[in-house]
Structures are given as C-alpha cells and as structure tokens.
Amino acid sequence: MVALAFWCTDYCLRGRAWYAGAAARAYWLVPGILLSLLPVMGALLPDSGFKFALQGAGNVWLGFFLYYGFILVVLLALTLPARHAQWRGGVALGVSLVMALAVWGYGLHHAQDTRVVRYDLEVDKPAGEIEEMKLILLGDLHLSVNSRLATTQRMVELINAEQPDAVVIAGDIFTSSYGGLSHPEQYAEALRGIQTKYGVYAAYGNHDVEETLFGGFPISPISEAFRTREMEQFFDDSGFITLADEVVTLGDGVVLAGRIDGEKAGDGTTNRMTPGELLDGVDTSLPVLVLEHEPKEFEALREAGADIALCGHTHAGQMFPGNLIVPFFNENAWGYKRLHELDTYVTAGVGYYGPPLRVGTDSEITVINLKFGGEKAE
Numbered sequence: 001m002v003a004l005a006f007w008c009t010d011y012c013l014r015g016r017a018w019y020a021g022a023a024a025r026a027y028w029l030v031p032g033i034l035l036s037l038l039p040v041m042g043a044l045l046p047d048s049g050f051k052f053a054l055q056g057a058g059n060v061w062l063g064f065f066l067y068y069g070f071i072l073v074v075l076l077a078l079t080l081p082a083r084h085a086q087w088r089g090g091v092a093l094g095v096s097l098v099m100a101l102a103v104w105g106y107g108l109h110h111a112q113d114t115r116v117v118r119y120d121l122e123v124d125k126p127a128g129e130i131e132e133m134k135l136i137l138l139g140d141l142h143l144s145v146n147s148r149l150a151t152t153q154r155m156v157e158l159i160n161a162e163q164p165d166a167v168v169i170a171g172d173i174f175t176s177s178y179g180g181l182s183h184p185e186q187y188a189e190a191l192r193g194i195q196t197k198y199g200v201y202a203a204y205g206n207h208d209v210e211e212t213l214f215g216g217f218p219i220s221p222i223s224e225a226f227r228t229r230e231m232e233q234f235f236d237d238s239g240f241i242t243l244a245d246e247v248v249t250l251g252d253g254v255v256l257a258g259r260i261d262g263e264k265a266g267d268g269t270t271n272r273m274t275p276g277e278l279l280d281g282v283d284t285s286l287p288v289l290v291l292e293h294e295p296k297e298f299e300a301l302r303e304a305g306a307d308i309a310l311c312g313h314t315h316a317g318q319m320f321p322g323n324l325i326v327p328f329f330n331e332n333a334w335g336y337k338r339l340h341e342l343d344t345y346v347t348a349g350v351g352y353y354g355p356p357l358r359v360g361t362d363s364e365i366t367v368i369n370l371k372f373g374g375e376k377a378e
Helices: 002-013 022-036 038-044 049-078 085-110 149-162 184-191 229-237 298-304 322-328
Strands: 115-123 132-138 166-170 200-203 240-242 246-250 254-258 288-291 308-311 335-339 342-346 364-372
Touching: 002 049, 002 085, 022 038, 022 049, 038 049, 049 085, 115 335, 115 342, 132 149, 149 184, 149 364, 166 288, 166 308, 184 229, 200 254, 229 240, 298 342
Parallel strands: 115 364, 132 166, 166 200, 200 240, 254 288, 288 308, 308 342
Antiparallel strands: 132 364, 246 254, 335 342
C-alpha cells in the first residue's frame, strides 16, 4: 500500500510544469521515503531511546499514510472515466490529503477514549455460595512506544468505578518489547491500583515476548521469542496473578483456567496443554471459565468441560476496513457469541498494534455480569 500510494501521488502530479524536474520530485519523495523508513530503522537499530522514538514516530506516520494511500487509490479508481486526467489527479490528491488528515486525527484521539461495554449471562450451574459475579475482561493493552500513561490511569478509574469481583486480562500486555515502554514503573503503579474482590488474573499473549518486528510482523524465529525476566517482574509489580496453563478457583465455586498462548509460549516454543489436559481433574459441576489470548479451539474447550471462553487478540479489526475483514478469519471476532454450546467473549482491547489509531472500533473494557443457577452442591 505504501509503494502504491507513492506511485499514485507521482501519477497525480505529472503534467504540471513545476513538477517536471527531478529536484521538484525530490521535494516530496525524499521526505516521504524517509518518513516511511522510520519503522524500518526502528526495527533494525539496537535498543535505545533513539530507536524507540523512531518506532513511535513511524507508527504515527504509517497510520496517516495508509489512509492517504487507501483513499487516493479508491478515488482514482472511481474517477477512471473522467476525460481530463490532470484535473482528476489533482482533485483526487487534494481530497485524499484532507480526508486522510481528518481520519488520522480522529483515529489518534478515539484510540485514547476507552469505553465500557456490558453483557449479562446466566450460567445454569451452581457456584458454591456465589450467586452473582461481576467480571471485567481486558485485553491487548499493548504497552509500548505509543502508549500514554493517562490512558492506562483512566482505564483503571473506569474499572474501579464498576467495583468488579475479578478482572481477567487476555494477553498482549506488551508489544514484543519491554524496553519500548517509557517509565514502566509508572504503568505498574497505575495497574496495581485496580481494586477487586478476588484479584487480577492474566494470561500471556503472542506479543508478551521479546522479538524483532518489521512493519508490525515478527522477523525473528519463534525459537528466539522469549519472555524476559523484566516482563515477568512487571506482571508481578502490577499485581497480576499470571496463569500459564494453570487453574485457580475464585471464591469457593468459580473455576478459572489460564492458557499459554498457542503461537508463542514464551520459551522459544509453541508448547502448551491441550484443553483436555488443562481441565483434566477440574470439577465441571462448577462454572468453568477459560482465559486465553487467541479466540480459537472453542469446540475443544467445550468438550473439555469449559462453560465460558474469555479472549482478545483481534482488536475487533482496530482500523477500518480491518473491522470488516477479521470476521472472515475468526468464529468470534468481537463481542459475545455462543458457539459449540460455549459462551464466548472476545474483547476489542484497550491498546493498539502499530499505528496508535482506532477507526471503526473502540478501545474498551468488557463488563460481564454473571448469574449462577442450579442446585447448590452439598
């Protein structure tokens, strides 16, 4: 898309007298190419403040240029029948710049505006003496070079205003780097302020490892993707109880299992327990909740005895038209769906991956009000 956007811009400017020489082309080509290389330099340089600054600036630029290129290509395609190519190109170029700036500005602002979504669910199982539970599902904080402490603090305020019984985080607290987060101790302090009855539980995501990203895609092999001690210490400092293929009981009657990520286990492998292995020996007469990053294996989870799956990963598509595409690749791309007799929730997440934009989706915390029924176990 970036290369196509450069070609289309060059096409729109051809035929103008001031653009005839190589020097005129360099006025926009050189700065544009340098800006587009920011993510490249941010990926290849050794860890430093300079590298992370380049990454942050590159993500912001990429968010603008992707929309600029997308709009320009669409406008040129729609105006193909026009007779005057120079007029058509000039109008398309101007409209694309204005529209891209407007969408870019909106997306930057909207990404910081966390909202609360609510669901009610009746579970036909007893949960000991627990009749109701308010559960908050978070995911994809993606703390990194473009994170804002104020947004995390605001998220904690929204959570505490709900007075939840428990908070669960469906992975991707980081974006493949610990060093990219400025002042991590301040974020840990803010997260430690989450107030619950039963605690804050977290599962790891595919980006909760150290790895090299190029244009948002990992270029280092899985065998080199390790979760660092600094990351694990951050989870501890934040007050998280991490569940890596582990099972706990909330109160006296709600089972919560947390899965290792199936793409990157954090030890250079993809090894993790199957749903059957994880829930083997679990009392399935009680409500069984499974927390994991990627919304997959729903049928296997249900067969193993799970009642509810709590996931993230998709960001609901994050940026239009991504929100229209991700449903084609996920049984549940966002929100609530009952699949294979399993109640599934996928949160759009609080953070963002790559460009710090939200267009067509919301940053969110998900509140699930659970009511338990059936005969109480003696």
